[in-house]
Amino acid sequence: MEKDMNVRSLIRDNISKRKNSIDKLMPKFFFLMASVSIITTIGIVMTLITDAIKFFEKVSFAQFFSADLAPLNANNPTFGILPLITGTVLSSLIAMMVAIPVGLTAAMYLSEFATEGTRRVIKPIMEVLAGIPTIVYGFFAYSFVTPLLMELIPSLEAKNVLSPGIVMGIMIIPMVASLSEDAMNAVPNAMREGAYGLGSTKLEVTIKVVLPAAISGIMASFVLAISRAIGETMIVAIASGSSKNLTFDITKSMQTMTGYIVEFTSGDAGSGTTGYYSLYAVGLLLFIFTLVMNLIAQYISRKYREEY
Amino acid sequence: MTNYENKVVYDVRDLNLWYGNDQALKNINLKINKNEVTAIIGPSGCGKSTFIKTLNRMIENIPSVRTTGQILYHGLNIFDKSIKVEELRTRVGMVFQKPNPFPKSIYENVLYGPKIHGIKDKNVLQEVLETSLKSAALWDEVKDRLHDNAYGLSGGQQQRLCIARCLAVQPDVILMDEPTSALDPIATAKIEELIDSLKSDYSISIVTHSMQQAGRISDKTAFFLMGDLIEFDQTEVIFSNPRDKRTEDYITGRFG
Ligand SMILES: Nc1ncnc2c1ncn2[C@@H]1O[C@H](COP(=O)(O)OP(=O)(O)O)[C@@H](O)[C@H]1O
Ligand SMILES: [Mg+2]
Numbered sequence: 001m002e003k004d005m006n007v008r009s010l011i012r013d014n015i016s017k018r019k020n021s022i023d024k025l026m027p028k029f030f031f032l033m034a035s036v037s038i039i040t041t042i043g044i045v046m047t048l049i050t051d052a053i054k055f056f057e058k059v060s061f062a063q064f065f066s067a068d069l070a071p072l073n074a075n076n077p078t079f080g081i082l083p084l085i086t087g088t089v090l091s092s093l094i095a096m097m098v099a100i101p102v103g104l105t106a107a108m109y110l111s112e113f114a115t116e117g118t119r120r121v122i123k124p125i126m127e128v129l130a131g132i133p134t135i136v137y138g139f140f141a142y143s144f145v146t147p148l149l150m151e152l153i154p155s156l157e158a159k160n161v162l163s164p165g166i167v168m169g170i171m172i173i174p175m176v177a178s179l180s181e182d183a184m185n186a187v188p189n190a191m192r193e194g195a196y197g198l199g200s201t202k203l204e205v206t207i208k209v210v211l212p213a214a215i216s217g218i219m220a221s222f223v224l225a226i227s228r229a230i231g232e233t234m235i236v237a238i239a240s241g242s243s244k245n246l247t248f249d250i251t252k253s254m255q256t257m258t259g260y261i262v263e264f265t266s267g268d269a270g271s272g273t274t275g276y277y278s279l280y281a282v283g284l285l286l287f288i289f290t291l292v293m294n295l296i297a298q299y300i301s302r303k304y305r306e307e308y
Numbered sequence: 309m310t311n312y313e314n315k316v317v318y319d320v321r322d323l324n325l326w327y328g329n330d331q332a333l334k335n336i337n338l339k340i341n342k343n344e345v346t347a348i349i350g351p352s353g354c355g356k357s358t359f360i361k362t363l364n365r366m367i368e369n370i371p372s373v374r375t376t377g378q379i380l381y382h383g384l385n386i387f388d389k390s391i392k393v394e395e396l397r398t399r400v401g402m403v404f405q406k407p408n409p410f411p412k413s414i415y416e417n418v419l420y421g422p423k424i425h426g427i428k429d430k431n432v433l434q435e436v437l438e439t440s441l442k443s444a445a446l447w448d449e450v451k452d453r454l455h456d457n458a459y460g461l462s463g464g465q466q467q468r469l470c471i472a473r474c475l476a477v478q479p480d481v482i483l484m485d486e487p488t489s490a491l492d493p494i495a496t497a498k499i500e501e502l503i504d505s506l507k508s509d510y511s512i513s514i515v516t517h518s519m520q521q522a523g524r525i526s527d528k529t530a531f532f533l534m535g536d537l538i539e540f541d542q543t544e545v546i547f548s549n550p551r552d553k554r555t556e557d558y559i560t561g562r563f564g
Contacts, residue, residue: 115371188408190404191410193369194404194408195420196366197397197401197402197474198397198401198474199397199425201394208424212411212412
C-alpha cells in the first residue's frame with residue numbers, strides 16, 4: 001500500500017511539474033506541415049489563373065474553344081484547343097476501354113476466386129506494374145505496340161493515338177484492379193453467406209451480390225483512373241505525336257493537352273509571348289478536368305455508399 | 309433427392325469434422341425429423357455453428373475443413389459426388405445470427421433466390437413475393453414500401469426479411485444459427501412465434517444459446533459439448549430429466 005501511495009504522489013508531482021510548452025507547440029507544428037500541401041496547391045492554382053488571364057487578354061474565348069490550332073504560325077498564331085481536347089478524350093477513352101474490363105475482372109478474380117496464396121503473389125506484381133516509370137511505357141508504346149498494331153492495321157501512322165491509349169490502359173489496370181478489389185473486399189462476408197445459403201454459385205455471388213454492394217468504390221476507381229489517364233503525359237507525348245489537326249481517327253497522330261504543354265515548355269516559347277501564356281490556359285483547363293473527375297469520384301463514393 | 313414423405317429428414321452418421329488439425333465435431337449421430345423443431349444448445353465454441361453449417365455444406369467455404377462420416381438427407385448422402393451443393397442449399401435454407409439482407413430493395417431481397425434459379429414469370433414472382441412475406445409475418449409492415457432499401461428496416465424486420473428470402477425458394481428444411489441473438493425481446497418473441505407457425509410446413513433446426521428459447525420452441529434438443537453430442541432427446545426430457553450429468557449441469561446453469 002505504502003508503495004502505491006508513493007507512485008501516486010510521484011505521478012501527481014510530475015504532472016504538476018510538466019512543461020506544457022511542448023504539448024502546445026507540437027500541434028501547431030503539425031498544422032504548419034499539413035498546411036504546406038494546401039498552400040502549395042493554392043500557389044499553383046493562383047499562378048495558373050493569373051497567367052491564364054493574361055492569355056485571355058490576347059486571345060478570345062471564341063478562338064480558344066475553336067478547332068484552329070497553329071501556335072507556331074509566325075504571322076497569325078491561333079490557339080484553338082478543340083484538337084487537344086479530342087486527343088485527350090480519345091486517348092483516355094481507349095485507355096478506359098482497356099483498363100476497366102481487365103482491371104475489374106482481375107479485381108473479381110483476386111477478391112472472390114483467388115486463394116490466399118495466389119493473391120499474395122499477384123498483388124505485389126501488380127504493384128510493380130504500377131511503379132514502372134511512364135517514360136518506359138511511352139517507349140513500349142512507340143517501339144513495340146505501334147509496330148505490332150501496324151501488322152493488323154496497315155494504315156496506322158507511326159505516331160497515333162490508339163497505341164498510347166492502349167498502353168495507358170495497361171498502365172492503369174493495377175490501379176483499377178487494386179481499388180476495385182479493396183471495395184469488393186470490404187463487402188461483409190455475411191452477405192456472401194446469405195447468397196450461398198440460397199444456392200448461388202460463386203459466380204452468382206460475385207456478380208449479383210458482391211459487385212452491386214461494392215459499386216460505389218468500383219465507380220470511384222473508374223473515375224480516378226480516367227483522371228489519371230487525362231493527366232498522363234509521357235506516354236502520349238512519345239507515341240501519339242504532335243499533330244494539331246482536329247480529327248476523330250484514332251489511327252492518326254493527335255496531340256493531347258499534356259503533350260502540348262510538354263512540346264511548348266521544352267521548345268523555345270519565350271516568356272511573355274502568347275504561346276507562353278497559352279501553356280497556362282491549357283494547364284488550367286487540364287486542372288479543371290481532373291479536379292472535376294476527382295470531385296465526381298468523391299461524390300459517387302459518398303452518394304452511393306451502401307449501408308450495411 | 310426424392311422421397312419427401314420420409315419422416316426422417318436428416319440422418320447424421322458418425323460425423324467428424326476438423327478445422328486443419330483441430331477436431332470440432334466428434335462422431336456425431338442424430339436424426340432430424342420432418343415438421344419438428346430441433347434445438348441445438350451448448351456453451352460457446354462447442355461446435356453448434358459448425359454442425360448446422362455442415363448440414364447444408366456451407367462449412368466447405370472454409371478451405372481447411374475436412375469431414376468424415378455421412379449425412380443422409382432424405383436417404384442420400386450429401387457428401388456424395390452426385391449431389392449438387394447449390395441444389396442442396398435451395399432445399400435447405402439458412403438464417404444467420406446477424407440479419408444479412410443484401411443492400412438491395414425488400415423486393416429484390418425476397419426474389420433473389422427465385423430469380424437466380426431462373427424464374428422469370430412476373431405473376432409467379434409476385435405470388436412468391438407475397439406468400440413469402442406473409443409467411444414471414446412481414447407483409448403488412450412492408451407492403452407499401454417493397455422497393456425501399458432493406459437496410460431501412462429494423463433489426464427484427466430485417467431478420468424476418470431474411471426468413472422470407474429463405475422461404476421464397478420453398479425449402480424443405482430451415483437452418484437457423486442463433487437467429488435472435490442480435491434482436492431485442494419483442495423482435496425475438498415475433499421470430500419465435502413465426503418459427504412455431506412455420507413448423508407445419510418445414511423442418512427447422514435452430515442453434516440457440518438461450519435455454520428458455522429452446523424450451524419454448526423446440527420439440528427435440530441436442531446438447532453439444534466440446535464437439536461431442538452429449539445428449540439428444542425430446543426437449544421435455546432434456547429439461548426435466550436429463551440422463552447425463554453434464555447436460556443437467558448446463559441446463560441448471562452450473563457452467564457455460
Ligand atoms: N473458421 C474456423 N477455423 C478454425 N477453427 C474454427 C473456425 N470456426 C470455428 N472454429 C473452432 O471450432 C470450434 C467450434 O466453433 P463453433 O462451431 O463456431 O462453436 P459455437 O457455434 O458452438 O459457438 C471452436 O473451437 C472454434 O474455435
Ligand atoms: Mg456459433
